[in-house]
Amino acid sequence: MTDAATEPDKITGPTPDIALRAGDKTKSGPVLAADGTPLKRSLNRALRAQKLRALALIAPLLLFVLITFIAPIGDMLFRSVENQIVSNTMPRTTAALQDWDSNSGDLPPEEVFEAAFYDLFLASENKVHTRLGSRLNYEQSGMSSMFRRAGRGVGDIGDVYLDQFKDLDRDWDEALPWAELMGDPDWIAAQDAWSEADGPMPSFELRAGIAEVLPRTADAYETFARFMQDSNGDSPLEEEPWSMVHTALYQDLAAGDVAGYDGPRADMLRAADALVADPAFETISFRDGFEEIDEDWLSVENWRVIKLYSPDYTVGYFASAVDMEKTPDGIEVRPEDEQLYIRLFQRTLFMSLVITFSCILLGYPIAYLLSNLPSSKANLLMILVLLPFWTSLLVRTSAWKVMLQQQGVINDVLVWLGMVADDGRLVMINNQFGTIVAMTHILLPFMILPMYSVMSTIPQSYVRAAKSLGATNWTTFWRVYFPQSVPGIGAGSILVFILSIGYYITPEIVGGTSGIFISNRIAFHISSSLNWGLAAALGTILLVVVLVLYWAYDRIVGIDNVKLGG
Amino acid sequence: MPDTSNSDAFVEFERVQKSYDGVQLVVKDLNLTMPKGEFLTMLGPSGSGKTTCLMMLAGFETATYGDIRLDGRPINNIPPHKRGIGMVFQNYALFPHMTIAENLSFPLEVRKIGKSDREAKVKRALDMVEMGAFGGRRPAQLSGGQQQRIALARALVFEPELVLMDEPLGALDKQLREKMQFEITHLAHRLGITVVYVTHDQTEALTMSDRVAVFDDGRIQQLAPPDELYEKPQNSFVAQFIGENNTLEGTIREIKGERCVVQLDDGELIDARPVNVSQVGERTRVSIRPERVEFNKDRLQEGAHMLKAEVLEFIYMGDIFRTRLKVAGNDEFIIKTRNAPDQVRLEPGAQIEVGWLPDDCRALDAPKT
Numbered sequence: 001m002t003d004a005a006t007e008p009d010k011i012t013g014p015t016p017d018i019a020l021r022a023g024d025k026t027k028s029g030p031v032l033a034a035d036g037t038p039l040k041r042s043l044n045r046a047l048r049a050q051k052l053r054a055l056a057l058i059a060p061l062l063l064f065v066l067i068t069f070i071a072p073i074g075d076m077l078f079r080s081v082e083n084q085i086v087s088n089t090m091p092r093t094t095a096a097l098q099d100w101d102s103n104s105g106d107l108p109p110e111e112v113f114e115a116a117f118y119d120l121f122l123a124s125e126n127k128v129h130t131r132l133g134s135r136l137n138y139e140q141s142g143m144s145s146m147f148r149r150a151g152r153g154v155g156d157i158g159d160v161y162l163d164q165f166k167d168l169d170r171d172w173d174e175a176l177p178w179a180e181l182m183g184d185p186d187w188i189a190a191q192d193a194w195s196e197a198d199g200p201m202p203s204f205e206l207r208a209g210i211a212e213v214l215p216r217t218a219d220a221y222e223t224f225a226r227f228m229q230d231s232n233g234d235s236p237l238e239e240e241p242w243s244m245v246h247t248a249l250y251q252d253l254a255a256g257d258v259a260g261y262d263g264p265r266a267d268m269l270r271a272a273d274a275l276v277a278d279p280a281f282e283t284i285s286f287r288d289g290f291e292e293i294d295e296d297w298l299s300v301e302n303w304r305v306i307k308l309y310s311p312d313y314t315v316g317y318f319a320s321a322v323d324m325e326k327t328p329d330g331i332e333v334r335p336e337d338e339q340l341y342i343r344l345f346q347r348t349l350f351m352s353l354v355i356t357f358s359c360i361l362l363g364y365p366i367a368y369l370l371s372n373l374p375s376s377k378a379n380l381l382m383i384l385v386l387l388p389f390w391t392s393l394l395v396r397t398s399a400w401k402v403m404l405q406q407q408g409v410i411n412d413v414l415v416w417l418g419m420v421a422d423d424g425r426l427v428m429i430n431n432q433f434g435t436i437v438a439m440t441h442i443l444l445p446f447m448i449l450p451m452y453s454v455m456s457t458i459p460q461s462y463v464r465a466a467k468s469l470g471a472t473n474w475t476t477f478w479r480v481y482f483p484q485s486v487p488g489i490g491a492g493s494i495l496v497f498i499l500s501i502g503y504y505i506t507p508e509i510v511g512g513t514s515g516i517f518i519s520n521r522i523a524f525h526i527s528s529s530l531n532w533g534l535a536a537a538l539g540t541i542l543l544v545v546v547l548v549l550y551w552a553y554d555r556i557v558g559i560d561n562v563k564l565g566g
Numbered sequence: 567m568p569d570t571s572n573s574d575a576f577v578e579f580e581r582v583q584k585s586y587d588g589v590q591l592v593v594k595d596l597n598l599t600m601p602k603g604e605f606l607t608m609l610g611p612s613g614s615g616k617t618t619c620l621m622m623l624a625g626f627e628t629a630t631y632g633d634i635r636l637d638g639r640p641i642n643n644i645p646p647h648k649r650g651i652g653m654v655f656q657n658y659a660l661f662p663h664m665t666i667a668e669n670l671s672f673p674l675e676v677r678k679i680g681k682s683d684r685e686a687k688v689k690r691a692l693d694m695v696e697m698g699a700f701g702g703r704r705p706a707q708l709s710g711g712q713q714q715r716i717a718l719a720r721a722l723v724f725e726p727e728l729v730l731m732d733e734p735l736g737a738l739d740k741q742l743r744e745k746m747q748f749e750i751t752h753l754a755h756r757l758g759i760t761v762v763y764v765t766h767d768q769t770e771a772l773t774m775s776d777r778v779a780v781f782d783d784g785r786i787q788q789l790a791p792p793d794e795l796y797e798k799p800q801n802s803f804v805a806q807f808i809g810e811n812n813t814l815e816g817t818i819r820e821i822k823g824e825r826c827v828v829q830l831d832d833g834e835l836i837d838a839r840p841v842n843v844s845q846v847g848e849r850t851r852v853s854i855r856p857e858r859v860e861f862n863k864d865r866l867q868e869g870a871h872m873l874k875a876e877v878l879e880f881i882y883m884g885d886i887f888r889t890r891l892k893v894a895g896n897d898e899f900i901i902k903t904r905n906a907p908d909q910v911r912l913e914p915g916a917q918i919e920v921g922w923l924p925d926d927c928r929a930l931d932a933p934k935t
Contacts, residue, residue: 464626465659467646469673470724476647479672483663 077543080536083314086306089132090119094310102304102328112303113286117154121244122223124151126231138531139316139325140305146296153293158243160284161250168275169268172246179237181265182221183207191237201229204236213252213261220248250276250283304328317537341521341538345545348518351436352500358440359447359496360489367451367488371458385448393442397509400438404428404510430512438510439500446499447492454488490557498546518542574638576602576760577623577728582632584618592618594784596632600762602727605754607763609771610781611807619781620730620764625649636728647676652721652729652759656736658713660705666692666716667701673724691723694753711742718750722757729754731763735770747774768808772796780804797855801842802930805853812854812899815932818846826929828852830894836871837924842931849932856888858926859901861918862910872919875899877912887911893920 033042087094092115100108123129133147165172172178179188184205191202204225211218224245225236232239253276258269275281290297308328309316316326323339324331333339366385370378388396403409406425414420428434458481466476504519511520518538525535553559577600584593593615600606608616621627622634625646633640641649660669670688679687692698695715705713714734721729731750735743751774754761765771771778772792779789780803787807788800799805802813816830818840826840828850838852860866861875878897879890886902889912893899901920903909912918 459657459659461655461657461659462661464624464646465653465655466661466672467626468624468649468651468653468730469676469720470647470650471672471676472647475676480661484661 076536077540078536079532080317080540081313081315082533083309083316084312085132085135086309087312089123089128090116090306090310092116093119093306097303097307097310100303100307102307105300107287107298107300108303110285110287113290113297116150117157117247117286117289118220118244120147120150121154121158121242122227124154125227125242127151134530135533136305136309138320138534139309140302142296143302143305146294146302149294150290150297153289155243156292157284157286157289158247160282161246162243164275164282165246165249165272168271171265171268172272173240175236175238175240177265177268178221178241178245179225181207181263181269182210182218183225183236188237191235194235201233201235204229207263210263213256213258213263214249215252216248217245217252220245253277254283317533318541320534321537321541341518344516344518344521345541347432348501349545351432351439351515351517352497354436355439355443355500356447356493356497358436359444360493362440363444363447363451363492364485364489367448367455368485370448370452371455382452385445388442389445393505394509396442397438397506400434400441400510401429404434404437429510430515432511432515434510434512435507435515435517438506439503442506443496443499446495450491450495451485451488454491455485458484490553494550494553497549501546502542574601575599575635576604576637577762578633578635579619579623580633580635582619582622582629582634584615584622584627585630591630591784593622593629596784596786598779598786598789600760602760603758605751605761605763605774605776607765607771607775607778608781609765609768609778609807612766614781615784616764616779616781617732620732620762623762624651624653624730650724650726650728652724652726654717654721654729654731654734656733658705658717658734660713660716660720662705664704665701666697666703666705666708669705669716670701670720670723673720677724687723691719694722695719695749710738711746714738714746715749718753722753722759726759728760728762731761733765734763735765735767743770750774772808780807782807799841799853799928799930802851802853802933805928805930810856810900810902812856812859812893812896812901814852814854814894814896814899816850816852818843818848818850818929821846825924828929830873832894834871834873834894836873836927838927838929839925840929843929850929851932852927852929854922854927856900856902858922859899859920860922861901861912861920863919863921866921867923870921870923872921875918875920877914877916877918879914880912891918891920 031039033039035042093112096112096115097108100112120129123132129147129151130144133144136147137144162173179191183191184207187202187205191204194201204222206218206222221241224241228234228236228239249272253273258273261269287298296302308326314326315331319326319331321341323334323342325334366381370381370385373381401408405411406427406429408429410428411420411425415422415425420426428437462480462484463476466480467473471479501517502519503517504523507515507517508520508523511517519542522535522538522542525531525538550559577598579596579598582593582596583591585591596615596619598619608619610616618627622629623636625641625644629642634642636649636651660666661672664672667688670691671684674684674687688701689698692701695718697712697715697719700708700712700716705716708716717734721731734750735746738746747770750761763771763774772795775792777789777791778795780787780795782803788795788804790798790800795804796808799808805811806813814830814836816828816836818826819829819835820827821840821844824839826838826843828836828838830836836852838850843850863872866872873893875891875893877889878892881888881890885905887905887909889901889903890897891899891901
């Protein structure tokens with residue numbers, strides 16, 4: 001409030017200020033500082049040091065918040081769309097599936113099964129195939145066991161070839177002959193001379209030219225050798241290759257000609273080639289191999305799911321979070337009996353609203369009393385309000401359990417008073433009622449405190465003025481006092497509503513099945529079902545709902561009208 | 567000027583006492599009668615009981631003992647909203663969530679006055695305080711002076727016969743305050759309303775009021791029109807509280823009707839007018855207004871007592887000169903002289919003699935030590 005800018009009080013005579021302002025108005029263009037630079041720029045320069053100092057002061061907190069709050073939340077939000085586990089675990093398969101038309105109704109071609117064999121062989125050595133199985137099991141039940149069996153079964157496919165090559169020549173199941181066939185001689189020498197004191201092992205190198213003769217085998221063996229070195233810390237010179245390598249060898253020998261090969265172990269290789277050419281050589285197609293592992297691998301539906309979830313990012317989690325599912329034909333609503341989350345979100349919002357309103361009803365008179373009592377009494381009452389804050393949340397919630405249960409204090413008293421029959425004890429816990437009662441009690445201080453701090457800034461003179469103007473007590477309250485206390489109600493409501501919408505521990509303890517919140521479901525997915533993607537999607541939706549409500553509140557009430565204190 | 571001899575009292579306090587804690591009396595035996603149309607100011611230091619009296623009249627405090635009557639009717643048991651008394655608060659108390667027009671309309675609405683009537687009255691009240699164009703604004707958008715006018719208009723819009731004002735100008739700057747003082751008095755006299763005005767600013771009290779009640783220690787020390795209050799203070803508290811005063815302490819040596827002789831503590835004798843002293847030998851404090859002290863012998867009566875004085879300081883204040891002297895052992899003795907062309911400017915260190923008309927020198931009660 002300045003008197004100078006307003007009319008009736010305006011001083012009309014010349015004062016130094018008015019003269020100065022009049023002088024400024026006559027100049028045109030930007031105002032210049034004393035040294036001729038534009039005033040704005042020189043002001044900015046003057047303020048820069050101040051800003052830097054302010055930044056330095058908040059920097060530790062900013063970093064702390066960034067590391068412990070913003071980054072984890074960002075990571076969590078990212079998990080709700082991230083789906084790299086499929087393409088990371090089965091890179092060859094997802095690439096091969098690109099060309100397969102999932103709507104054709106046919107099984108994917110043999111190349112896809114071949115790719116799946118190599119992917120799963122490596123995955124099972126890495127012991128990550130079960131993780132992928134669990135991930136895909138969220139989308140199609142049964143896939144978890146299908147992958148678990150495949151992890152064990154891919155070895156059987158390879159063993160068909162391993163056994164036959166081994167019967168031909170024991171060396172095919174020995175480490176060194178394979179190393180000599182595939183490895184660069186310099187690398188073999190280096191690996192041979194290596195000892196643990198030398199630091200990391202010399203990384204495996206393919207022998208020049210071998211990749212042209214035996215492309216698949218070279219690839220498979222390189223994968224094996226690298227895995228041994230990097231993951232197990234074992235020397236490939238001492239480890240027998242996996243049967244995956246023998247399978248690749250069979251494929252190479254069946255497809256190409258090794259007659260021209262004259263490198264190390266040429267005789268061994270030529271003998272193997274002859275064996276493969278023999279009609280008596282036993283083979284098995286990858287498709288049949290997978291059929292033997294589990295019939296499910298020949299289900300078109302399962303392959304459609306794998307293809308559907310092969311991209312790096314997916315909306316599948318979000319679809320699940322709103323009771324829909326991603327199918328090859330687009331996003332569809334789940335059948336009624338599988339719907340869960342929308343109802344949970346609705347219940348969470350509804351119960352949070354009920355809790356907020358209960359808090360307003362219970363908190364307003366207390367806040368009013370607090371702000372109108374002499375300070376000594378108000379302080380005592382304030383301690384009573386704050387007392388619950390000093391008690392553990394678990395203790396308070398458990399206390400409600402004691403109070404509300406069927407054999408609890410309240411029921412006992414009601415039965416004793418004869419208001420309730422002994423066999424008709426009220427069910428007040430493990431349902432919505434219990435959650436609402438306990439949470440209203442727990443969140444009440446968050447409503448009272450902002451209300452109190454706003455009400456205590458409303459001067460008594462407003463009430464007196466209204467009365468002196470002829471208003472009755474009720475009119476005074478309703479038309480003068482209440483409108484001024486609304487910012488406190490607003491602040492308390494936002495606080496209580498946002499706190500309760502994400503509340504977890506109380507509904508978990510007293511909520512039963514009908515009184516749980518969406519947060520309990522999120523916690524379930526985080527800690528029990530380990531479906532973090534879905535938990536992240538649910539959490540993201542919850543966050544967005546809160547932000548939207550906050551935005552709506554700002555539009556309707558105006559966040560400027562919210563006061564947490566004078 | 568209203569007819570102060572009007573015998574039917576409009577506002578009456580009779581033997582009113584007030585205590586908040588049951589131990590101390592904040593208001594002690596207050597008796598006050600106000601005729602209709604009077605502008606009465608309650609003046610006093612903080613804690614003197616003046617605001618409590620106002621609040622009792624408004625109905626926000628109840629008297630512990632005694633009767634308060636409004637227009638002959640005891641109002642002790644009438645709740646504030648039925649008393650029909652307009653009130654202006656120190657912080658204006660304009661409802662921040664209502665526009666100016668809604669603020670003014672509020673007392674009319676609670677009185678269930680029709681919409682068209684209401685609008686006409688609000689407009690008239692706003693025009694009365696020259697704020698007709700501001701009806702749509704919120705209080706926070708107005709300056710302090712403007713809010714003050716609105717508060718005044720709101721207290722008047724329902725045409726109360728009695729308006730109470732609790733230090734309404736306390737938050738304004740000096741220039742604005744002086745302007746508002748005139749506006750409020752003119753308005754009050756034009757509308758013929760009775761006003762009880764509380765302030766601790768004596769200039770405000772003197773310039774605005776028909777009568778001033780000086781409060782101290784829960785009692786009215788003097789109730790008189792401003793000129794009487796200034797020129798004829800009844801006791802040393804009032805003399806000290808109202809305006810600037812020079813005091814000298816001494817003992818009564820002789821009382822002869824309207825004159826007495828006071829022997830000051832340094833032995834000098836002076837003439838004075840006895841006010842609330844009665845016995846020879848009584849301790850007294852004589853008070854002389856700085857502007858009534860004369861150092862030019864020609865302007866004094868013959869035979870007037872003169873006192874030796876030493877000039878300590880000369881302060882040039884534009885319209886007046888203010889000279890600090892040491893007189894009879896008191897080195898805070900001030901004289902004020904008008905800045906006239908022939909006026910003498912006293913030099914510090916000069917030895918002069920000062921005197922005064924005996925009527926201007928009032929022998930009052932000595933403060934109890």
